[in-house]
Amino acid sequence: NVPLQKEDPEIYELIQKEKWRQYSCLELIASENFTSQAVMEANGSALTNKYSEGLPGARYYGGNEHIDVVENLCRTRALKAFQLKSEEWGVNVQPYSGTTANFSALTALLNPHDRIMGLELASGGHLTHGHQTAKKKISSSAIYFESFPYQVNPSTGLIDYDKLEAQADGYRPKLIICGASAYPRDWDYARLRAIADKHGAYLMADIAHISGLVAAGEQSSPFALCDIVTTTTHKTLRGPRAGLLFFHKGEKGTLRGDLEERCNFAVFPSNQGGPHNNTIAAVAVALKQVAEPSFKQYASQVRKNAKAVAETLQKHGYKLASGGTENHLVLWDLRPIGLNGNKMEKICDALNITVNKNSIAGDSSAFVPGGLRVGTAALTSRSFKEKDFVQVAEFLHQAAQLALKIQERSGSKLLKDFLAALEKDADVKALRVKV
Numbered sequence: 560n561v562p563l564q565k566e567d568p569e570i571y572e573l574i575q576k577e578k579w580r581q582y583s584c585l586e587l588i589a590s591e592n593f594t595s596q597a598v599m600e601a602n603g604s605a606l607t608n609k610y611s612e613g614l615p616g617a618r619y620y621g622g623n624e625h626i627d628v629v630e631n632l633c634r635t636r637a638l639k640a641f642q643l644k645s646e647e648w649g650v651n652v653q654p655y656s657g658t659t660a661n662f663s664a665l666t667a668l669l670n671p672h673d674r675i676m677g678l679e680l681a682s683g684g685h686l687t688h689g690h691q692t693a694k695k696k697i698s699s700s701a702i703y704f705e706s707f708p709y710q711v712n713p714s715t716g717l718i719d720y721d722k723l724e725a726q727a728d729g730y731r732p733k734l735i736i737c738g739a740s741a742y743p744r745d746w747d748y749a750r751l752r753a754i755a756d757k758h759g760a761y762l763m764a765d766i767a768h769i770s771g772l773v774a775a776g777e778q779s780s781p782f783a784l785c786d787i788v789t790t791t792t793h794k795t796l797r798g799p800r801a802g803l804l805f806f807h808k809g810e811k812g813t814l815r816g817d818l819e820e821r822c823n824f825a826v827f828p829s830n831q832g833g834p835h836n837n838t839i840a841a842v843a844v845a846l847k848q849v850a851e852p853s854f855k856q857y858a859s860q861v862r863k864n865a866k867a868v869a870e871t872l873q874k875h876g877y878k879l880a881s882g883g884t885e886n887h888l889v890l891w892d893l894r895p896i897g898l899n900g901n902k903m904e905k906i907c908d909a910l911n912i913t914v915n916k917n918s919i920a921g922d923s924s925a926f927v928p929g930g931l932r933v934g935t936a937a938l939t940s941r942s943f944k945e946k947d948f949v950q951v952a953e954f955l956h957q958a959a960q961l962a963l964k965i966q967e968r969s970g971s972k973l974l975k976d977f978l979a980a981l982e983k984d985a986d987v988k989a990l991r992v993k994v
């Protein structure tokens with residue numbers, strides 16, 4: 560057994576560099592977090608060697624006596640984390656990621672070419688909720704199903720439920736998907752349920768971004784009103800990279816009657832092969848942590864921190880999509896100051912601040928996103944409090960001001976000229992952040 564450092568120094572070195580990058584930069588990507596050492600250990604364990612197609616107690620391979628216990632523990636802990644009763648809800652913990660969890664949900668609920676409605680990507684939705692452009696169907700969820708996305712109102716940044724209802728009346732979807740990757744507000748599940756019920760449609764919530772907040776009671780829970788709930792495990796939930804697929808166990812013969820069989824079958828054998836048992840063990844560890852009181856404090860701090868960022872940026876006169884935040888992220892509309900997300904992301908990278916550009920509803924081009932998505936989940940795991948995030952927001956303010964100066968110095972609005980000027984700029988070095 561040769562250690563990695565000796566066996567493959569090249570990869571070892573790159574891992575060390577990435578570790579240092581994560582440690583020394585301000586990590587503000589809203590979909591990322593720092594998982595615990597215990598989760599890492601489970602994820603890097605001998606469980607990675609085992610095949611276990613099937614479900615606990617019904618496998619296609621021998622030698623699964625320990626794996627069965629791990630997967631059952633993970634399922635029990637997943638239900639507990641969201642305060643669900645096993646008579647009402649079940650969960651499949653095998654999805655490799657949020658994308659496969661979502662596609663499995665669609666496979667379970669729909670026939671090819673059935674109609675779906677999800678939040679448009681440009682409004683903060685996710686690819687897997689039916690993303691397509693005018694020219695091309697991008698996601699499998701749009702290739703195999705007919706997608707008609709709904710939007711936020713560009714002037715308020717809030718989901719336009721009235722318009723969604725009117726559109727659903729015309730489109731008569733079989734499935735409405737709620738949930739987003741860049742929506743700073745909570746969801747009106749009751750309104751969505753009422754719209755779905757008008758058309759006998761399923762309602763699915765993808766709570767990938769907010770699941771840690773939902774588990775901690777910091778956001779509304781969708782479970783009482785949805786048929787299916789999916790989530791990733793690595794964002795606010797702070798686990799390893801994977802997905803969970805929750806299904807309601809309804810009465811036989813009803814819309815929800817056989818979701819358990821359909822969802823389990825959709826994950827395996829329809830969309831996946833053998834589960835990644837090391838990851839499932841690591842998810843179980845993360846879910847144990849979610850049940851601890853310290854996680855509630857963490858989730859509450861994540862929200863307070865996002866509010867501190869929002870208020871600080873607003874004090875400087877900046878515009879935020881939806882006018883603020885109720886969750887772990889802030890969507891900063893850079894268009895009013897004459898900047899865009901591409902340039903802001905690049906200058907932040909140069910300053911050791913890791914963020915991502917993001918579309919803002921009403922953007923004139925998908926290639927020039929008008930905003931920046933700022934998330935607080937990761938740095939809150941590093942014990943940042945409100946005062947620290949006020950400072951983070953001050954850095955972001957300085958970054959934006961410097962970006963404007965560099966844009967002016969470059970004498971052009973083009974990204975390539977901006978990047979050339981950025982490389983030469985002496986002020987960038989002086990402003991570089993060190994955590």
Ligand code: PLP
Nearest residue numbers: 590656657658685739740767791
């Ligand atoms: N759903 C939402 C709302 C997401 O934001 C994401 C990823 O960011 C996913 C699904 C996909 O998750 P994964 O990258 O694990 O496939």
